[in-house]
Amino acid sequence: MELFYSGNTDGKTVVLEDDEAMHCVKVLRHRAGDMIHVIDGKGTLYSCRLASCSPKTAEAEIVETIQNWNSRPYTLEMAVCPTKNMDRYEWFAEKACETGTDTIVPVIGDHSERKTVKTDRLRKILLSAAKQSLKAEIPEVKEPLTVREYVGNMKDSGSLKLMAYCFEDEDTPRISIEEALRGMPASCRSVSVLIGPEGDFSREEAETAVRNGFIPVHLGQSRLRTETAALAAVFAVYFHFGSLADNLDSGVKAYLDD
């Protein structure tokens, strides 16, 4: 199944532009009358019939609209400090999209060596990953902000807020990410995870985060690189909600009390 992306629709027709039109018309040689599938990047899939084609633009009539196509039963925001080598961050973004992530926030920590992120490039990678992994939702990439700004903004968020850090001698004991997930109220289906830079968070950042409701967690016994730690968190959340579904299937419905 081949997916195209369009952010340009009036509910009756969708318009493919630029690379998407080029790929549809020039590369795959679709012609007027062909059926194609288009995502809007926000969770909706359109089945459409191509009406007019040029390598620069293609218009298609919507035949069927499926909202929340291939959606997940949770939302996940990953606030991750950029790695020194951006390839590693881009790799994380691709895998996070495949597995299931709604928002990626590049955050800059006190100990971050890299202070900038090319968000446009990340968005292109995520568009491609979403189409490849058959998702109608493309993770949103926020513009970079500091760890302090991020945790400040999150103060009143209703999501489960987790922060993975590595301090050996911390005052606040950390629990495992799975324990934190198991402890979340059944009515909460929204998780935010903050992952620090290679040099970890500063004490002040960690304290500010805890004051703003972040729970310090660890990701098990292995020493993971920043991007691997971030993906570990994505998988922990993915498997957590997968297990909830298993339990529901097995009749353990009491787990969800709402």
Added chain:
Amino acid sequence: MELFYSGNTDGKTVVLEDDEAMHCVKVLRHRAGDMIHVIDGKGTLYSCRLASCSPKTAEAEIVETIQNWNSRPYTLEMAVCPTKNMDRYEWFAEKACETGTDTIVPVIGDHSERKTVKTDRLRKILLSAAKQSLKAEIPEVKEPLTVREYVGNMKDSGSLKLMAYCFEDEDTPRISIEEALRGMPASCRSVSVLIGPEGDFSREEAETAVRNGFIPVHLGQSRLRTETAALAAVFAVYFHFGSLADNLDSGVKAYLDD
């Protein structure tokens, strides 16, 4: 903490060779008398004092030997079909090592486009990943064999044998990988996971695997690339045994009945 690797020791001294000696002496400028840490790639860490140095070889006296350094409470073998793009397989190998994997077996399926794997290059990547993630054990890379040969060889293995595949209309219903892990006997601490190629296993391969004791599993609702699916399995096993440890910490010791 900087780790060096040596496969050359008599229990009293270790000898660093080639790249390892070069890195120790030329790059990091260690001199006789300096303390260094050396792994044997099989789980042992040596604290050593450098006795003699040249850029081609360096000899060090063992001061302390720590067996099973940073070891895991389980063993994991990942038999994974090579991806078309080897970068993706190498990426998987690096992350599998970081997270915790004992053996990587490149297996060739009926639908594999790529039939060969440069195992030497994989071994170099794993050596580097093991040192970077502070592991004394370097995952072993087996020489490639076919899926049929592999499942035949595994017939009498005592490990939990899982096979992830994607058939939509399968006869054998699949369970989630976590459900399969939760169902394993508490005395079993060894898991083998078989991951197919981009084109999935053939029916015959899947049937042969099931006849040889492999349990068909799925990895949740997302459509994952081969290398992402393989890493998802590594994380599922990692978190499963991490959760067992959590439960032990919380006093739920009855979980382990042996």
